[in-house]
Amino acid sequence: MAVYTDVGAEELAAFLDDYDVGQLLSYKGIAEGVENSNFLVNTSVGHFILTLYERRVAAKDLPFFLALMEHLHARGITCPQPVTNKAGEVLGKIARRPAALITFLDGMWIRRPSAAHCAALGDVLARLHLAGLDFGKRRANALSVDDWRSLYESCRDRANKLQRDLEPFLASELARLEKEWPRNLARGVIHADLFPDNVFFLGNKLSGLIDFYFACTDALAYDIAICLNAWCFETDHSYNVTKGSSLLQAYARVRPLSGQERDALPLLARGAAMRFLLTRLVDWFDVPAGALVRPKDPLEYYRKLRFHQKVRGVRDYGIAEK
């Protein structure tokens, strides 16, 4: 949960004067988004989310994220859209922070996704990847294989405190991932953080995607690997092949997976687990002062990574080799 910055009513009313969004009726700081401060804003014309970008989000990346939301929405991917102010800008400033007013998306995230939810996710993920193909901006993934070593270095000294022999485990896995990481897969825009809390449903129908602040240009199949990690394990960290199969089959119906992508998937899944294991480890040992955030359990991803290490091929995830 996160509201790092307080915004006063007087200040917000002045900010909204720059937009054609009617009269401010109410606003509440909401417990959503770890990187930013978010407010739900109700005006006489509707609901909006006001996002204040805190220091952890690089200001130079904001135009990429905001333009991507507009691009995807225009191509039929339901996601929040930045509202343009009277000066024609989507990025404003409030409380000395860059800020955007964004349309509100109905829907709730599912705590215990079923195979049907995973199928809906696979479908929208493939459509997102296709919709992103003609997006003009590029942004390197700042949390991919080339960035993991520095994360590892920053937490290796303390890793064994959390789990016996975690440090050598990380070292050996990292060396392997760096050596074998596939560099020639189909690339494009990926969401890179499509966890259940970023996918809204109304009833059983997927109603939209949110939180594009990790989106970047990378291997499309890596996005699938992230989703397999985030959606297809049970709370006891066992892999549910029915959910995995639903996700993968639904994806492949919209965007067929190449043989190369299928071959690479087990390694990509290991990499995705490694990425969340490392960032959670760093956060675990280094909760920023005043962040008011409970760090997430890193070992969840250690256990997932151990599963991926035992996988013999993509068939173990629930889809055929070719």
Added chain:
Amino acid sequence: MAVYTDVGAEELAAFLDDYDVGQLLSYKGIAEGVENSNFLVNTSVGHFILTLYERRVAAKDLPFFLALMEHLHARGITCPQPVTNKAGEVLGKIARRPAALITFLDGMWIRRPSAAHCAALGDVLARLHLAGLDFGKRRANALSVDDWRSLYESCRDRANKLQRDLEPFLASELARLEKEWPRNLARGVIHADLFPDNVFFLGNKLSGLIDFYFACTDALAYDIAICLNAWCFETDHSYNVTKGSSLLQAYARVRPLSGQERDALPLLARGAAMRFLLTRLVDWFDVPAGALVRPKDPLEYYRKLRFHQKVRGVRDYGIAEK
């Protein structure tokens, strides 16, 4: 800010099945309320606040609070109203906690109240006191003079760490308050926590009051003393007599203050400052684990208390002695 308890979409939809409030469209945990977990719930028929009562609020007091909101609303005090479920109850249960669905109130709280805001507050406070006169339930104030000694005992050892000689200051002030506390003033329902963040405005018009979870039966003038502390000091802790006068005059126009109440006001203001100084001190030294709350500065109320100690009579607050 507070969301102590997570509520899943599936769980919330099941809870709302017991109410006639249409289809659940979205909900967000909101950063409001230190004692409870609060969610803003949007359905096809409107907005609501779902409050989960955490352990700090005694379950036995909930009927008092909820009935009071209904009582005051029926008498023209704009405040949230608990929604009755299909079984005719206002109190339900979700995530193993007592919970109430409450109507949403438009409006924003004012960070820097002006004298006009203070006048609006004085007016509504007097109307609240009058509206409460025929409320049938009683609830003792759990944070009044008789309760301060145990608060003091629980933090006296550490008080001097925060401010030199704070411990003897508290001891001497507490002894005097216990000795001189007025016991024969007009009593009734008081809000007891009517800080600016519990008073909503739309433009310059007061649009409603929220957060009745400290409401109780006590001296009406003590509620005024709390408001003088909470509304009429500048950020440098100096008393603004224009604001105080606006509040008191507006109050007295609706409910005239007796000579006894006027005489007692300086001591009541000292007591009110003492109450917030003590509870903030306790919170300062004892932030509950996982509360994700930044404790408020106790010394703000030390400085206000020092002001009140120098007051010679009610005239210093901006209203005549009789």
